Amino acid sequence: MNKYDLHSHTINSDGSLTATQLIDLAIEKEVTHLAITDHDTVNAHLQLAQLPEPYESDKISIIKGVEFSSQWNNMGVHIVGLNINIHSAAISEAVNKQTQIRLQRLSTIAHKLTKKGFPDITEGALAVAGDSQIGRPHIAQYMVQEGMVRSVGQAFTKYLGAGKVGDVSSVWPDLEQVLAWIHDAGGVAVVAHPSRYKMTRTKRRRLMADFADAGGQAIEVCTGNQVPGVAEEMAALCDTFDFHGSVGSDFHNLEYQWVKLGRYPKLPNQCRPVWELF
Numbered sequence: 517m518n519k520y521d522l523h524s525h526t527i528n529s530d531g532s533l534t535a536t537q538l539i540d541l542a543i544e545k546e547v548t549h550l551a552i553t554d555h556d557t558v559n560a561h562l563q564l565a566q567l568p569e570p571y572e573s574d575k576i577s578i579i580k581g582v583e584f585s586s587q588w589n590n591m592g593v594h595i596v597g598l599n600i601n602i603h604s605a606a607i608s609e610a611v612n613k614q615t616q617i618r619l620q621r622l623s624t625i626a627h628k629l630t631k632k633g634f635p636d637i638t639e640g641a642l643a644v645a646g647d648s649q650i651g652r653p654h655i656a657q658y659m660v661q662e663g664m665v666r667s668v669g670q671a672f673t674k675y676l677g678a679g680k681v682g683d684v685s686s687v688w689p690d691l692e693q694v695l696a697w698i699h700d701a702g703g704v705a706v707v708a709h710p711s712r713y714k715m716t717r718t719k720r721r722r723l724m725a726d727f728a729d730a731g732g733q734a735i736e737v738c739t740g741n742q743v744p745g746v747a748e749e750m751a752a753l754c755d756t757f758d759f760h761g762s763v764g765s766d767f768h769n770l771e772y773q774w775v776k777l778g779r780y781p782k783l784p785n786q787c788r789p790v791w792e793l794f
């Protein structure tokens with residue numbers, strides 16, 4: 517039996533496992549097809565390509581993926597690219613651009629936090645991130661470390677989450693740019709966790725329409741920690757816009773008990789699975 521998980525993170529972005537640790541865990545969970553989709557980096561795939569031993573076997577296939585940050589109507593929207601050519605010029609350009617944006621965004625967030633009376637978090641957050649693609653979770657972790665907040669959760673609810681000072685979305689490229697990168701790399705573009713954005717149903721349909729107009733082919737119908745009924749609602753959007761459906765846990769680490777690798781609600785029968793497009 518095939519078991520797909522088409523959205524997961526490693527330590528190369530804001531996950532905590534290395535690529536090989538993640539693959540070992542996936543095999544343990546009987547995942548047969550795993551897409552590694554770090555935020556704005558493909559370093560996990562580049563590292564895997566350097567291994568002396570093959571990391572794929574009859575137990576597991578690894579799908580090359582990425583999760584790009586984009587903006588739509590001044591809101592951050594994540595677009596997963598699946599089955600991409602990680603050595604393409606488009607992906608190199610995309611990763612370089614997104615890395616620069618992330619560094620600039622860090623300064624912007626740091627500046628906004630100083631206005632709230634905090635010391636400059638730039639260097640500290642970079643140190644937490646180390647070689648990983650810098651993200652808000654690293655900033656949150658540093659804020660906890662320095663006693664600015666009690667927990668990562670509190671850092672997001674008070675300062676970094678949707679609508680707060682540290683939520684800077686205007687820096688990201690638009691949908692058209694991100695889809696061009698994915699398509700130029702031979703990949704399939706997928707709207708990540710569509711139900712998780714804070715928007716009305718009407719607005720979500722407008723996002724879907726714009727994504728379809730830009731050549732988008734799929735959305736995540738099933739993600740980790742998803743409440744009952746959402747998969748059916750997303751499947752209905754697939755019907756309307758002729759999208760394929762993707763599935764993925766959005767696994768980051770073993771500490772988030774509510775998200776397990778390989779675990780998400782069942783893909784509704786009417787949905788054409790995204791892997792038909794690979």
Ligand code: AMP
Nearest residue numbers: 530555650651652653668669672673677
């Ligand atoms: P960034 O990619 O830097 O914009 O950071 C977004 C990431 O922060 C998401 O991919 C999640 O992994 C994480 N995140 C978002 N909201 C929360 C939250 N409330 N608590 C903990 N982590 C969060």
Ligand code: MN
Nearest residue numbers: 525530555768
């Ligand atoms: Mn993340």
Ligand code: MN
Nearest residue numbers: 583594708709
């Ligand atoms: Mn995401």
Ligand code: MN
Nearest residue numbers: 523525583766
């Ligand atoms: Mn993700």
